[in-house]
Amino acid sequence: MLEISNLTATAGDKDILKGITLSVQAGEVHAIMGPNGSGKSTLAQVLAGHPSYEVTGGSVLFEGEDLLELDPEERAHKGVFLAFQYPIEIPGVSNAYFLRSAYNAMRVARGGEEVDPMEFLDVMEEKLKIVEMDDAMLARSVNVGFSGGEKKRNEILQMAVLEPKLAILDETDSGLDIDALRVVAEGVNKLRRPDNAAIVVTHYQRLLNYIVPDFVHVLAGGRIIRSGGKELALELEEKGYDWLLQEALA
Amino acid sequence: MSVSHWQAAFAARAGRDEPQWLTPMRRTAMASFSALGFPTPKLEDWHYTSLSSIADVPFSIGGPASTTTVADLTPFMINAEWPTIVLLNGTYSPALSSLDSLPAGVVVLDLVQAWQTHPDLVQRHFGTVAVSEHAMTALNTGLMQDGVLVHVPKSVVSDTPIHILHVTDSAGVSSAQFPRTLIVAERFATATVLESFVGLADVAYFTNHVAEVVVGEHATITHSKIQRESNLATHVSTTEVHQARDSHYVNFSMAMGATLSRTNVYTVLDGENCGATLNGLYLGKGTQHTDHQTRIEHAQPNCFSRELYKGVLDHSSHAVFNGKVYVHPIAQKTDGKQSNHTLLLSPDARIDTKPQLEIFADDVKCTHGATVGRMDEAGLFYMKSRGVPAETARKLLTYAFAADVLETIENETVKQALQQLTLERYAGNGAERRTATPAS
DSSP, X not given: OEEEEEEEXXXXXXXXXXXXXEEEOTTOEEEEEOOTTSSHHHHHHHHHTOTTEEEXXXXXXXXXXXXXXXXXXXXXXXXXXXXXXXXXXEEEEEHHHHHHHHHHHHHHHTTOOOOOHHHHHHHHHHHHHHTTOOTHHHHSEETTTOOHHHHHHHHHHHHHHHOOSEEEEESTTTTOOHHHHHHHHHHHHHTXXXXXXXXXXXXXXXXXXXXXXXXXXXXXXXXXXXXXXXHHHHHHHHHOSHHHHHHHHO | OOOHHHHHHHHHTTTOSOOTTHHHHHHHHHHHHHHXXXXXXXXXXXXXXXXXXXXXXXXXXXXXXXXXXXXHHGXXXXXXXXXXXXXXXXXXXXXXXXXXXXXXXXXXXXXXXXXXXXXXXXXXXXXXXXXXXXXXXXXXXXHOOOEEEEEEOTTOBOOXXXXXXXXXXXXXXXXXXXXXXXXXXXXXXXXXXXXXXXXXXXXXXXXXXXXXXXXXXXXXXXXXXXXXXXXXXXXXXXXXXXXXTTOEEEEEEEEOOSSEEEEEXXXXXXXXXXXXXXXXXXXXXXXXXXXXXXXXXXXXXSOEEEEXXXXXXXXXXXXXXXXXXXXXXXXXXXXXXXXXXXXXXSTTOEEEEEEEEEEOOSSOEEEEEEEEEOOOHHHHHHHHHTTOOHHHHXXXXXXXXXXHHHTTOOSHHHHHHHHHHHHHHHHOXXXXXXXXXXXX
């Protein structure tokens, strides 16, 4: 589904990704872990097409197509979704209007027809259950005045509405208490299907108790320095990142 | 700049049937205009806005009879059930007006009729509020052809908004219009007055409007203006307000039409416990020039004022905001808040903003601020990452920027009408009416 090879990227004149190679197949969950500043979030944002980063080398193929050639909205239409680490507040635009705009844009891009506001409410009823959200959230401006947990739930709600093929969760666990973490993780699990895949970017192993990965990759200094199965996450939890960093240097 | 054209127009109208007290007032005003001339950028108040493009244009005074029908006005009615008085090309049109649904006791008349039927009332207030020494106000007084009187008697609460619709159609090409509005709210009266300025044809003309508003003790006047003149029109409008103790005046100015517009809103809080709210939204495109000047004069203690103006400027449009809050030495415990925020959509768009506080009392709470920004790139990327096309995302964020000031409009119908006008400007989708208002 996703083939990243030797990807390098900069922010301003700072090299951040220094050659990432990663292959994700349908049905798989990949965890990307690593210390702060290792480039985890940059990788997530580069895949979504964030304008602050410049790709300087390598390639990213999504279902055989050059992802890097596409605008952010086109990537979304193809089925790439980024759950933001810091969801953006949009005063003056209601959550319902925002979600419906996105849903309809996606339908039209995929050759379907727009739904009217009433039909969309029916769609939403089922999606709200996935993240245990009240429909009162729909009337509020996007993320404005939302608590940290509500913002992250709102990200997963958007994911549920847009049904991506590849979901990239950027530190979705940060700032969540244990209850919110459970709701968010269960939401993600409910959306798992054999034909979609997820990349879970996280600093801590905690989230991976709920969203169990097939592969764990450790990113440090802009490179993947170790890949393994889910047991690698447990080892990191126990021993921290230092031993790996020292091994990588050795 | 030439004042002779206007002096000749004034001379030509001599001998018309009008109240005796008005003639000397007009003469004094014309003398004042002749001395002042058209404002030039040398004047501090007109530093960024020049009327030189129209000063020498030989406008006719008012327009000839025309064929505009009630149906032509339907899109501009806001609510057809509301009492609506229409001035067509500067003159009252009984055929287009519908005043049947006026609340009991409320008087809405064209001025020419009002100074016959309500001579004392008109004489008592006319020319007593619009006292700023402005050339354009003087010119209006000198050449005013017609206008509207709104009188809300003591303790009358008028729930239904009164709509004053100033219309210029193709017959009004090359005309100058000098409409006058006089709103008098007696003690404990409450009313909402909406003034629309509409151009039906793409023709050039000059509107020079003056509104005088007398807000009695404990009275509340909500006064909104929607300016959607023709794209070739020049629009100058001055609203002056006098507030007695415990009164409230709420003004909203929506400016989206005209090639050049200048809106002045001045209020004097001349009694204790008054409140004034002056809000507005200006939407500039093409080469439009949109200027707002406000002045809130705190002349007595324990009053508050709130002011929020927002603007969205595209292409090479230019807007000016100059808001002054003046606090007299006696006006202790004044609570004033003023802000102006502008979104620039294009590198060629320009805003000159000047919020000003002049405080001569020592126990007051006053703040002011202005921001000028560009499109929120983080919000844009967020929306695009959800598949919303870049253009739609831009329009939605632009609408969202303006949304909060529209949200302050108390009358739900007026609010929705202005939300819709803003949406149409930026989202271009008339089909999205109501149910799809992003705020809902």
